[in-house]
Amino acid sequence: MTKHSDSPGFGGVPLPGLGPEEEFSLEAARQRLGESFAPVPVPELAPADPELDRAVAELRRLREATAALAHSEVELGDIADRLAEVADLLEPRVPTPEQRLEMMWTGAGTRRSNPVGGQENPIAPPVKFFGCDDGSVTAEVTLGPVYQGPPGCVHGGISALIIDHMMGFANHWGGRFGMTAHYEIDYRSPTPLLQPLTFRAWVEEFSGRKTWTHATIHAGDRLCVQARGLFLEASVPVPGKPGARSTIADAP
Amino acid sequence: MTKHSDSPGFGGVPLPGLGPEEEFSLEAARQRLGESFAPVPVPELAPADPELDRAVAELRRLREATAALAHSEVELGDIADRLAEVADLLEPRVPTPEQRLEMMWTGAGTRRSNPVGGQENPIAPPVKFFGCDDGSVTAEVTLGPVYQGPPGCVHGGISALIIDHMMGFANHWGGRFGMTAHYEIDYRSPTPLLQPLTFRAWVEEFSGRKTWTHATIHAGDRLCVQARGLFLEASVPVPGKPGARSTIADAP
Structure with a gap:
């Protein structure tokens, strides 16, 4: 696997000339950059609604700050009141969850809304992805x-x-797709909070409908977690689009 | 495993007379209720700060409502501004993450702050646990x-x-403890959003420092996911308490 130390431009070089409709894939990167290139960050899709992204970013600030004030001396009653006022404004305007599922698939699918990397998702951790x-x-x-x-x-x-x-993203980068069928993890050493972690994943092998994908978590040079997954090509119906099926599992 | 249909009082009968310092365990339940009893809900620990719980509850409303308004006609600029004002009030008062880790272990440990069941955690889903x-x-x-x-x-x-x-909780209920060492999941059928899911876990076997624990997810009668974990008795240092070590992995 590529090490950071081998890649001085780590994360600094976006994949040039990739149109918004094109797949972010190893094949596309090779066509533009040749066989050898520094890790390229996943291009940010233009937000469907920049104000939504801003509201979600504020909720992320609030989630970290509020959780951080547990067991402190800070009074949170006024804060709770102010948050309740905003929630009271929003909730009457919320579409039903079923409508929401349909709307979610009208734009960029779950790429901007998923719970790991989605800029539209208030629970997503601040993960940055590279190919x-x-x-x-x-x-x-x-x-x-x-x-x-x-x-x-x-x-x-x-x-x-x-x-x-990450394993779903590795499949995508490698031109494979599929839903997770089986997944194994070995916890080798404690994974620390508050320290930079490096997640890695790669397609190890594939055959027909099956893809075997491996992954690791490192804290510095220390291996914390190892994992292997088996993915099967499969599709599920897309909510609100009768007859349509999606093969998207976990887009980056 | 106990089925809901066998347990008309599912979730309705708190474990009587359990003091706040006592373990919520099968052994404690048997002492009070005998060999046969309907599932007992995990007792809610008294909040260290009720206003914190209220602020977190409002953040959960906001996370659901904001995510639900993606790709709708609703203008979110004013909402983002109001959330930013609250975040601006809070952030200057936030202790460092290191201080926060210490404070987290002064009260009920992670039982109220963990990312699955913690009432103090804004990312936790609304899970209800039973023994x-x-x-x-x-x-x-x-x-x-x-x-x-x-x-x-x-x-x-x-x-x-x-x-x-859940597997950590099953170990706790069964009087076992340990950190996850190895964990396998089989995805048998799609796990639906917006439908009630039942998670189950139980200690399958144990020997010395090792505990093998199994788990399932069902949507109605349909099996969605099966899992097995191996847990090893182990401890990690408690932040801010030199010499102290915790055996707590995932408390309910």
């Missing part, structure tokens, strides 16, 4: 206390969540 | 669009997150 020339994908993230399991450590299920998503 | 007389634990939850992976379905990583936590 690498060796066929792997990487992500960088530092996780705060809302993601805690054991003291000072990332919750094992949060590691599992991000890895599952 | 059963056959040694299993169950949880009920209906997940909305912020937890979506494939269209209309729960993100596979979100299933993995909740199951990991």
Whole structure:
């Protein structure tokens, strides 16, 4: 796998000339950049509604700040009142969840709304995704206390969540797709909170409808978690589009 | 495993007389209720700060409402401004993440702050946990669009997150403890959003430091996900308490 130290431009070089309708894939990157290139960040899709992105960004600030004030001396009654006022304004305007599921698939699918990387999702951690020339994908993230399991450590299920998503992204980058069928994780050492973590995933093997994908989490040079997944080509119906089916599992 | 249909009082009967310092465990339940009892809900710990719980509850309303308004006609600029004002008030008062990690372990540990069931955690889904007389634990939850992976379905990583936590809870209920060492999931059929899901977990076997725990997710009678975990007795240092170590992995 590509190491950061081999890639001085890590994350600094967007894939040039990629149109919004084109797949962010190893093949597209090779056509533009040749066989060897520094990791390219996933291009940000233009927001469907910049104010939505801003509201979600504020909710992320609020989630971190509010959780951080637990067991402190700060009075939160007035804060709760102000948040309630905003929620009271919004809720009457909310479409039904069923309508929401339909609307979600009218734009960029779940790429902007998924719970791992979606800029429109208030629970998503601040993960940055990159595609690498060796066929792997990487992500960088530092996780705060809302993601805690054991003291000072990332919750094992949060590691599992991000890895599952990363493996879907690795499949996408490698031109494969599929839904997770089987997934195994080995926790090798504690995954620290508040330190930069590197997630990596790559397609290890494929055959017919099956894709085997591997992944790791490192804190610096230390291996924290290893994982393997089996993905099967499959599709599910798209809500609100009779007859339409989606093969999208976990888009980056 | 206990079925809902066998348990007319499902969730309705709190474990009587359990003091706040006592373990919520099968053994404690048997001492009070005998060998056979309807599923007992995990007792709510008294909030350290009721205003914190209220602020977090408002943030959960806001996360659902804001995500639900994506791709709608509703203008969110004013909402974003109001949220920014509140975040601006809070952030200067936030302790450092390191201080926060210490404070988190002064009260009820992560029981109220963890990312699956914690009332103090703005990203936690609305899961309700129960202990059963056959040694299993169950949880009920209906997940909305912020937890979506494939269209209309729960993100596979979100299933993995909740199951990991449930297995830790099953160990706790059964008087075992340990950190997740190895974890396997089989996705048998799509896990639907917006429908009540039943999570179940139980200690299957144990020996010395090892505990093997199994889990399932059902939508009605349909099996969506099966999982198995191996847990090892282990401890990690408690932030801010030199020499202290915690064996708590995922408390309910």
